[in-house]
Each structure stands twice: as structure tokens, then as C-alpha cells.
Amino acid sequence: MKIYIFVFVCIVLLQWVIGEHDQSAVQESQVGQLVQPQTLQKRSFINKQLRIILLYDEDLKQSKMFSKIKGFHPSVYESKKFTSAKPPSVQNISLSWLSTKGTYEVQKTILSLPKMLKEAREHFDCQELQGIELDGTVFSQRIMGNDLMTRFQLESSRVSRITLAYFEDINMYEVDYSMADDFKWGKGLGCDFVLKSCYEYIKERKSRGQDIQPYCDIPSEQKCASYENGIGTCALYKHKNQLNEVNQYMDDSFTFTDTQKEKYGGYSFFDYCPVLVVHSYEKDESSLCDRKSDLEPDSTLDLFLDYRGPDSACFMDETIEYVSGSKIYTAKNTTMCHKFQCSKNYGVEVIFNGQLFECPVEGGIIHIRPHMKKGYLAINIQCPKCTSLCKNHDHNDLMTPYQLESSCVSRITLAYFEDINMYEVDYSMADDFKWGKGLGCDFVLKSCYEYIKERRSRGQDIHPYCDIPFEQKCDSYENGIGTCALFKHENQLNESNQYMDDSFAFTDTEKEKYGGYPFLDHCPVLLIQH
CATH class of the missing domain: 2.10.55.10 (Leishmanolysin domain 3)
Structure with a gap:
């Protein structure tokens, strides 16, 4: 019986996922021509780990249950447990929000429950965090990214420990945290990420020479996403109208004219922040490296040996040269998925058509000349650090959580x-x-x-x-x-x-x-x- 209740509550918590679409987001995708509207529509999916099945389509609007769906259902969201708690579980707070036009005080609504807050503070590495920011009746997409409980589902929907803690906090379920997904959005990025504007966060990270992910700064640029094993596309585009001053984030570090700066930004559900989004394309083509593709290696459609499957990873900054007869094709700064393995003796090895190419342990460029059925292919590939793909383990007693190559019974x-x-x-x-x-x-x-x-x-x-x-x-x-x-x-x-x-x-x-x-x-x- 509980699983059916769980399904209903998940549907209840995802009002906008199931119900009315965000019309402004759909209009934006048409203007920016980055993501087609259908890729932002809510999709049926199965989360096998939690054995949750959410099925929703247009027919749901006609069902008797639909009229009762209001995001956080009143029985939960407006209960005495939430409204009478001290401090209240649902609170309005003010944040200092920096844009290119100045500093503003913005109002945010947060949900603060004990176990959920503990998990959130540990995940983001921010002890000052007071709660998880809400967007209407779901979690803020800017804060929670590809978590299941956000308004729009990216290609991968993760069940985070934060979400599981929410269900434990409301005393509706006993949860098994070992079943949580590896949720990487914003992990360890600190209070700057969750409490400051994306403009201030990007500005400070750039000044320290640090990566700005999950944000980005070049429209439609593709990179390996830090929060998912897949290729992200920079959702930064020109809006039809000038953005509100509080949401104008384009300064001189962005390559736009003064007039363009006032109109460029990301999607509204990301607070107009430019985000590296991993999403599916038309015809269900995936951006995830570990999602199997039907393309044959070294085929006409897969000329540069892009490989998708469980043993695939994302590689950036590739330079490719392909020669076939009198035709020469060159591409720079490409991002692709390739098959790899972790070798006992060499670390990461990239695999092209069954050939192994060893990566430097500390990461770096390798030059690959794989055998092709036709033509000549040369690839310079930027390998990541060995430790980012191949995980080592703890000491070698049998009773430790991680086993080395030898496990001793002491x-x-x-x-x-x-x-x-x-x-x-x-x-x-x-x-x-x-x-x-x-x-x-x-x-x-x-x-x-x-x-x-x-x-x-x-x-x-x-x-x-x-x-x-x-x-x-x-x-x-x-x-x-x-x-x-x-x-x-x-x-x-x-x-x-x-x-x-x-x-x-x-x-x-x-x-x-x-x-x-x-x-x-x-x-x-x-x-x-x-």
C-alpha cells in the first residue's frame, strides 16, 4: 500500500512537472533555438532504484485525481507540523543578490526540515544554509538542478539524499539512504553557490581561476558536465525583451555588446542563470555518455568514434582531423563520449575500435591514430585525471568498506x-x-x-x-x-x-x-x- 501512497505523493510534489507547462520557458526555447520545447516537457520515466513509477500524460488532466494535485499537498505543506514549527518549516528570507546593475534584496521561500537541512548542508558544504529554496511548490531548479523534485526534469533525474531526507522528515516513510543516487549538482560548492547570485558566484570563481560549472559563459558551447557523465550545452541565449535588472548577469567578461548584455541570459526557472544543461535532443538522441547508442562504431553516422554505453565517459577539448580521399574535415574543442577502462598497471585507457590508448595518470593530451575502415583519422584527446574515472580503495583488511587488490583476514x-x-x-x-x-x-x-x-x-x-x-x-x-x-x-x-x-x-x-x-x-x- 505504501508504494502507491509514495507514487501519489511524488505526483503531488511535482505539480508543475505534471500540470501546466511554464509557458515562458517554452517561448524562450523557441527564441534561443537551443532546446526544443518538447525536450522540456515532462516525460514518463521509471526510477528502478526506488521502484517508483510515475506515468503522466495529457490524459491525467482529465482524471479525478488531477484536481487534487497542488504541488506540496495541503495535508503536508499546510499542516501544523509545517506551520507551527519554530522556526517555521516554510520561511521567507532575504538574500543579497548581485547583478551587473547593482545589489538587490531578493525574497526567497525556503523549506527547512531537520534531516533535510543536515543533508543539504553536508552536500553543498554550507553550514549557513537555512533551508532548500523553493520555486513555487517544488525545489528550486537553480539550487537542486537534476534532482527529481525540481520543476523540469533534465535528461537524468536523480533521487538525492536531500529528497529522501524530506520524506523521512515528514514521517511518511522509512528511507534507505544507500538507495540515493550519486547526486553531484552543486556538491561541495559552498555557501557562495547556494546563497549568492550566479553572477557573483561566476565572477568570484573566475577571479580565482576556478571552474564555474554548473554555470557557463559561451552560448551553446558544449562541455563535459560536472554533475553528470554526459555532454552539457550552455543554455545562454538572447531573449526577446530586456531582462529585469536583478537578472542581468552579462558583464565585460562575456562577449556581447552593451545592448545584447541586457537581453542575454538563461532559462527563467534557473533564475536566468546560464547553465550547462544535459538534455536529450530530437529523436530521443541522448547527451548521456552511459546511455547506450544504436550507432555502429566507425559508421557513417559515427565517423569520429563517439561511443555510448555503461563503460563510456565524457572527454573534452578534442581536436579531430579526418581525411577521406580529397576531403579534409577538421574540428577543434569538441566534446565527445568514448569507451574507456581502468587498468591495474596504467590507469585510464581509452578504447577506439578495440585499440587501447594509455592516458597520463595526472591527465593530459594524448595523440590517437585509430585504424579506420576507410579514410584517415587523427584525434588529440584531453584525458582527465586518473582519479576522476578510476577510484582506488582503502586498506586491505576484509572488514573495511573498500577492498584493495588483496583482502586479508586479520x-x-x-x-x-x-x-x-x-x-x-x-x-x-x-x-x-x-x-x-x-x-x-x-x-x-x-x-x-x-x-x-x-x-x-x-x-x-x-x-x-x-x-x-x-x-x-x-x-x-x-x-x-x-x-x-x-x-x-x-x-x-x-x-x-x-x-x-x-x-x-x-x-x-x-x-x-x-x-x-x-x-x-x-x-x-x-x-x-x-
Whole structure:
């Protein structure tokens, strides 16, 4: 019975997804000619993970249920739980909103529930966040992007931990957070992303030389999206009329005339912010790399070996030259999907027609000359960092959340099973578990930074830790070659996890971002990986 209630509540929460279309958005897509109106219409879809099935079409308007659909249904949205809470669950707040015309005070409505707020603060890395911004009766598209509970569904609709927490907060369901999708929109981008205008956010990120995604600045430019394994198109176009001053974001960093600046912007449901949107095209052509395509590799329609499927990833900044007889075709700064694999010995390998091409561990350009059935093809491809596509794992006891290439059953693990009176154990069957063996209290009770610092001062080996990114050494805890998992994170690490001092060869700015994997407390560790 609960699943049917869940289906109804999901429909209730998506008033605009099911009901009337945003006419201004449809008109904008016709003017900008970037996204056809039908790609923004609400589509039937199945979310297999949560076993939710939402089916909606024009016939729904004729059903008896349709008249009751009002976004957050009164039984939830206007209940005493929401209206009598202190502070109220639904609040109006003021934000300082910078545009090219000045600073304005804008009013926003937010939904603030305890578990949802906790998840949102952790996701966006903003402890000042008071709640999730609403757009009418659904989550703000600018804040929540491709979450299921936004007004318009992008090609991929994600069920975030924030959305699951909402359902838990209203005491309607027990939720399993392990079933949440990998929701990357705005993840770790801080208070600037959720509390400031996109203009101020873009301006500050550019001044620091940082990526501005999910925003963009060149109309219709295609790039790999940071929030999805797919190709995003910059939704920035000229509107028919001048935008309100509060929504004018085009300054001299954008290549428009003064008159054009007042009319250029993104979709209204993104607060007119220019956003890199992953959407489907006409004839159901997908922008997602991991969505299988019917095209045959090296076919007339797939001349440049674009590959779609579960083992595909997005690659940017490609230069392509194709020669067939007397015809030469050249394309620069292209974005495409290609097949890849994670190699034990080499990291990322790009695959063209069954041929393997090794990428640099730290990322960089490789030159590819794949065999073609006809003609000659040369591609210069920008590889991402190995760690962005191939994930390493934690240390090698069997009971850790991540397994290395070797998983040992330690005497400690066997003792645990004996302690809980579940098994009689034979300690002679334990593996030769060497992780941290004999390294003393310093290893288990002090931070890795203090441990490394003290061991260096005594001229001792710092294993299993390391200090040179991606350096390979014989490992102390296993008969194998370990790779130093020390890399630059996108955002500054928490101060308690910043371990890079002057003994590491990084600039002051880099020191705050370099570290290991979070499940190793960001310590740089020599890992033997799959």
C-alpha cells in the first residue's frame, strides 16, 4: 500500500512537472533555438532504484485525481507540523543578490526540515544554509538542478539524499539512504553557490581561476558536465525583451555588446542563470555518455568514434582531423563520449575500435591514430585525471568498506567474531596482515601528518603513507607495487585534514587542496589497487 501512497505523493510534489507547462520557458526555447520545447516537457520515466513509477500524460488532466494535485499537498505543506514549527518549516528570507546593475534584496521561500537541512548542508558544504529554496511548490531548479523534485526534469533525474531526507522528515516513510543516487549538482560548492547570485558566484570563481560549472559563459558551447557523465550545452541565449535588472548577469567578461548584455541570459526557472544543461535532443538522441547508442562504431553516422554505453565517459577539448580521399574535415574543442577502462598497471585507457590508448595518470593530451575502415583519422584527446574515472580503495583488511587488490583476514577480524560468540575461530587460518604492524601508538592514535612529520625527523620510512603524487614503490604491507594516492581536490579541504606543509612540493594554495581519499581521512597512502 505504501508504494502507491509514495507514487501519489511524488505526483503531488511535482505539480508543475505534471500540470501546466511554464509557458515562458517554452517561448524562450523557441527564441534561443537551443532546446526544443518538447525536450522540456515532462516525460514518463521509471526510477528502478526506488521502484517508483510515475506515468503522466495529457490524459491525467482529465482524471479525478488531477484536481487534487497542488504541488506540496495541503495535508503536508499546510499542516501544523509545517506551520507551527519554530522556526517555521516554510520561511521567507532575504538574500543579497548581485547583478551587473547593482545589489538587490531578493525574497526567497525556503523549506527547512531537520534531516533535510543536515543533508543539504553536508552536500553543498554550507553550514549557513537555512533551508532548500523553493520555486513555487517544488525545489528550486537553480539550487537542486537534476534532482527529481525540481520543476523540469533534465535528461537524468536523480533521487538525492536531500529528497529522501524530506520524506523521512515528514514521517511518511522509512528511507534507505544507500538507495540515493550519486547526486553531484552543486556538491561541495559552498555557501557562495547556494546563497549568492550566479553572477557573483561566476565572477568570484573566475577571479580565482576556478571552474564555474554548473554555470557557463559561451552560448551553446558544449562541455563535459560536472554533475553528470554526459555532454552539457550552455543554455545562454538572447531573449526577446530586456531582462529585469536583478537578472542581468552579462558583464565585460562575456562577449556581447552593451545592448545584447541586457537581453542575454538563461532559462527563467534557473533564475536566468546560464547553465550547462544535459538534455536529450530530437529523436530521443541522448547527451548521456552511459546511455547506450544504436550507432555502429566507425559508421557513417559515427565517423569520429563517439561511443555510448555503461563503460563510456565524457572527454573534452578534442581536436579531430579526418581525411577521406580529397576531403579534409577538421574540428577543434569538441566534446565527445568514448569507451574507456581502468587498468591495474596504467590507469585510464581509452578504447577506439578495440585499440587501447594509455592516458597520463595526472591527465593530459594524448595523440590517437585509430585504424579506420576507410579514410584517415587523427584525434588529440584531453584525458582527465586518473582519479576522476578510476577510484582506488582503502586498506586491505576484509572488514573495511573498500577492498584493495588483496583482502586479508586479520587476527583482529577473527577475534571480533570470537568476541561476539558467533563462531569458533582458528587463528592459524589468519592471513599475514602487515598493515600498520609494529608501527606503535603514533600510527593509530595520531594524525597521519604528525606521524609522517615525526618519522621523517628520525629518518624513518613513512609507509604506508607517501609524499609524492602517484609515485610508485614496493609496498610495505603487501608483495606488490603501490601508487601514492595523493591528488588535488576540487575544493579546499577542511583545516583538520590539511596535512601538506613545506616538506611537500606544493604552492601555498595547492597545499590546502592536496590530500588522499576521504575514507583514509585524506591521508596520502601508498595503495595497491585493482
